Amino acid sequence: MHELSLVCGIIDAACEVMQNNGATQIEEIELEIGLLTGIEWEAFDLAWQTARRNTPLAAASCHIAKKEGRAECLECGRLYSVVSLADVCPECRSYFKNIVSGEELRITALVVK
Amino acid sequence: MCATCGCSAQDGNNSVTIRLVKPGLQHFQNLKPVQNEDHLHADEHPHKHPDHTNQHQHNEGNKKISLEIDVLAQNKLAAVRNRGFFEGRNMKVINLVSSPGSGKTTLLEKTLVQWKPGVPVYVIEGDQQTDNDARRIAKTGVKVVQINTGTGCHLDAPMISNALHELNPEFGSVLFIENVGNLVCPAMFDLGEQARVVIMSVTEGEDKPLKYPHMFHSSDICLINKTDLLPYVDFDMDKAISYVYRVSHVQDCLPVSATKNTGLENWYRWLSNLLAQNSSQVTAKVQAL
Ligand SMILES: Nc1nc2c(ncn2[C@@H]2O[C@H](COP(=O)(O)OP(=O)(O)OP(=O)(O)O)[C@@H](O)[C@H]2O)c(=O)[nH]1
Ligand SMILES: [Mg+2]
Numbered sequence: 001m002h003e004l005s006l007v008c009g010i011i012d013a014a015c016e017v018m019q020n021n022g023a024t025q026i027e028e029i030e031l032e033i034g035l036l037t038g039i040e041w042e043a044f045d046l047a048w049q050t051a052r053r054n055t056p057l058a059a060a061s062c063h064i065a066k067k068e069g070r071a072e073c074l075e076c077g078r079l080y081s082v083v084s085l086a087d088v089c090p091e092c093r094s095y096f097k098n099i100v101s102g103e104e105l106r107i108t109a110l111v112v113k
Numbered sequence: 114m115c116a117t118c119g120c121s122a123q124d125g126n127n128s129v130t131i132r133l134v135k136p137g138l139q140h141f142q143n144l145k146p147v148q149n150e151d152h153l154h155a156d157e158h159p160h161k162h163p164d165h166t167n168q169h170q171h172n173e174g175n176k177k178i179s180l181e182i183d184v185l186a187q188n189k190l191a192a193v194r195n196r197g198f199f200e201g202r203n204m205k206v207i208n209l210v211s212s213p214g215s216g217k218t219t220l221l222e223k224t225l226v227q228w229k230p231g232v233p234v235y236v237i238e239g240d241q242q243t244d245n246d247a248r249r250i251a252k253t254g255v256k257v258v259q260i261n262t263g264t265g266c267h268l269d270a271p272m273i274s275n276a277l278h279e280l281n282p283e284f285g286s287v288l289f290i291e292n293v294g295n296l297v298c299p300a301m302f303d304l305g306e307q308a309r310v311v312i313m314s315v316t317e318g319e320d321k322p323l324k325y326p327h328m329f330h331s332s333d334i335c336l337i338n339k340t341d342l343l344p345y346v347d348f349d350m351d352k353a354i355s356y357v358y359r360v361s362h363v364q365d366c367l368p369v370s371a372t373k374n375t376g377l378e379n380w381y382r383w384l385s386n387l388l389a390q391n392s393s394q395v396t397a398k399v400q401a402l
């Protein structure tokens with residue numbers, strides 16, 4: 001359900017930037033979304049298709065750069081890729097970690113007209 | 114349309130309402146919605162770093178703008194303001210999250226009666242549609258504000274900020290926030306709380322933390338409720354606790370039964386410790402999401 005919240009946030013923020021730039025339409029939007037955000041892509045897609053109707057983003061193409069999850073092991077310091085928050089350090093088998101990337105949720109560019 | 118909650122301006126039924134719930138009132142329709150029309154976060158968008166925008170011309174009429182906008186920026190900003198408000202009033206604020214029915218309200222009812230912090234206590238209740246839980250809380254004599262999120266599946270920081278106007282909590286008080294029953298969405302929305310408590314119950318299966326890691330990951334303590342039902346369900350407590358630690362940094366994992374009053378003294382001890390800490394010592398976990 002929060003996919004809709006996030007999409008609404010994206011649309012809102014994009015429209016504000018568009019207006020601040022004296023434009024009336026958004027042709028392209030680039031997003032950076034971390035794979036550890038827990039976003040369900042199907043739900044995100046559905047929310048995107050629904051929510052952008054009748055907005056300046058109705059015809060925009062959307063490019064999503066998905067960022068892989070990375071963690072730092074708090075026992076041995078090793079940096080490793082994580083697919084799930086439950087992943088284990090490949091070096092020392094500890095679960096104790098800090099997430100260093102994969103939680104991004106950003107608009108990185110807009111093409112406006 | 115609002116920035117972070119899922120409501121859209123087209124849907125008129127979807128407005129968030131906030132109101133004080135008093136004991137004895139039967140129907141919440143009788144209560145005047147304080148914030149009915151006012152779409153909480155409409156038209157108060159903070160400027161989203163116009164300075165960072167870096168523009169150059171694209172094809173005819175098209176302009177490409179490079180940005181670095183955090184989609185949750187508006188919520189994070191409001192959460193930081195709430196946290197400042199809480200520190201200014203020397204308050205302790207606890208956000209309770211769980212799946213629907215894990216026992217948040219029952220635990221609160223017990224806590225409000227049994228835990229004696231010696232300072233005023235308040236409650237904010239989050240629920241999509243009803244004020245049933247707020248009425249249960251009001252019966253304990255504690256001042257409670259209901260936030261109905263409509264179809265929204267979580268509380269957000271601007272809603273809390275609005276509810277605080279209603280509540281006007283005293284200096285040095287404690288505020289419990291019961292979030293909407295949902296193990297996914299509330300994880301992303303920092304409310305400005307100093308501690309987040311995740312509750313799971315033994316009827317949910319011990320792999321909850323692995324299935325919904327984000328909520329556990331963002332919490333400070335985990336309560337495993339309904340231990341009175343352990344003889345009747347297949348639930349491996351040790352395994353559950355090890356799963357919690359696998360995905361989170363929680364300080365503790367406390368098995369309790371809210372209805373049978375088992376293990377609650379550990380929860381009260383944890384609360385009293387939190388209360389004894391200087392506000393500035395509480396390292397609030399600002400959501401990275
Ligand atoms: N056996 C048992 N039942 C419990 C316990 N705690 C709560 N319950 C029951 O579980 C049901 C749901 O409890 P609530 O406290 O309303 O749960 P909640 O998390 O507030 O639910 P929502 O607000 O709907 O998300 C009720 O029937 C409670 O009586 C417990 O420790 N043991
Ligand atoms: Mg409840």
Ligand SMILES: [Zn+2]
Pocket residue numbers: 073074075076077078089090091092093094
């Ligand atoms: Zn390691």
